[in-house]
Amino acid sequence: MGEGPGRTEEEWENDGAEVNDRSCIVSRERMDPDRLIRFVRGPDGDVVPDLKRRLPGRGAHVRLDRRAVDEAMKRRLFARAFRAEVTGPADLGGLVDELLAKAALGALGLARKAGQVATGSSKVEASVRQGKGLLVLHAKEAAEDGRRKIAAARTVAAAEGFNVPALDPFSGEEMDLALGGGNVIHAAILAGDAGSFAVKRLSALIEYRGESSGQDLASAEEALMRGPAMK
Numbered sequence: 471m472g473e474g475p476g477r478t479e480e481e482w483e484n485d486g487a488e489v490n491d492r493s494c495i496v497s498r499e500r501m502d503p504d505r506l507i508r509f510v511r512g513p514d515g516d517v518v519p520d521l522k523r524r525l526p527g528r529g530a531h532v533r534l535d536r537r538a539v540d541e542a543m544k545r546r547l548f549a550r551a552f553r554a555e556v557t558g559p560a561d562l563g564g565l566v567d568e569l570l571a572k573a574a575l576g577a578l579g580l581a582r583k584a585g586q587v588a589t590g591s592s593k594v595e596a597s598v599r600q601g602k603g604l605l606v607l608h609a610k611e612a613a614e615d616g617r618r619k620i621a622a623a624r625t626v627a628a629a630e631g632f633n634v635p636a637l638d639p640f641s642g643e644e645m646d647l648a649l650g651g652g653n654v655i656h657a658a659i660l661a662g663d664a665g666s667f668a669v670k671r672l673s674a675l676i677e678y679r680g681e682s683s684g685q686d687l688a689s690a691e692e693a694l695m696r697g698p699a700m701k
Contacts (some may be wrong), residue, residue, distance in 0.1 A: 492531040495547045496538045504674070507539070507566060511552045516559065517543070519566050521573060528552055534677045536563045567669040570675040575640070575648040577668040578607075578657075582649050584664035587657055589649055591616050594658040600624040601632045603658040605669050609642035612655050620656060634658075637674055 477661065492508075493500045508520040510527045518525065530551035532538050540563045542548055548556045559565055581587045587598045597603045598620065608617055617636070624634045645654040659665045659672075 478534070486641060493530075494533040494538065495530050495551045496532055496542050496545075499533070501531075501533060503531075504670075505534055505677075506680075509548065510555060511548075511556055515555060515557045517548050517556050517562055519562075519569055521569055532675055535680065536567060536678055537680070539563045539566055567675075567678065570671075570678055571639070571644075574668070574671040575644060576674045577664075577671040578645075578648040578659070581659055581662075581664040581668040584662060586660040586662040586665035586668075587649060588660060589652065589654050589657045591619060593622055594656045595623040597658045597660060598627050598632075598634050601627060601630060602660050603627070603632075603634050604661055604665050605659045605672065606634055606636040607640070607645065607657045607659070607672075608636060609636040609640065609645055609655045610638050611642055612638065616656060629669050637672065637676060637681075639672065639681065 471697050484690075492503055492506055493561060494506060508523045508525075508529045508531055510518050510520050510525045510529055512518040513675065522527065523529070528551075529547055532542050577693065578587065588594050588603070594606060596602070598606065606620055608620075620636065624636065627634050640648075642653065642655055649657060659668050
């Protein structure tokens, strides 16, 4: 057993997942499984996203990119990969987005329960300045003044070698639901197993949406690898 409150979410998806590289059916590029979405053909011929890579049957993989998922449907590449006729859903790209967002919000909830999320502008600033933050989250409607204050703390952290990206994939209402209410506008994911898992799920969502610069993703991956800050 690992750390955290019960190690829910299927042991944070670490046990029994596919470990071999797979190829994207759109680009034919061979990639690490974490950069791909696995799909299977359901009993009724539907294309079914398998984010945990555990559903039985032949799998087809598409890179973490909504445009690639839409292209795979448009070009009937799933039928070719499964060697069988397939049907919808009509908006497969949108369904995958919803599932990735749900997974990211669920991971945030796990991190909160593990004590690895700070909320509120002051606590977020402090955690970032102290080198304890892995990633800052702003609600989409967050005011520029609050963003600037936390950006200043991120600049201080960067000068000490801690690159802390800031993202805003969710509304305040979504963050409230994931983090236990309290009108959450700013949050910081802190170092630790649950925090690193949340960063991983958020990075997948952001990459899929194409909303993050390469530097944001590189910083998130760097934070994920460095582990707990020695402060």
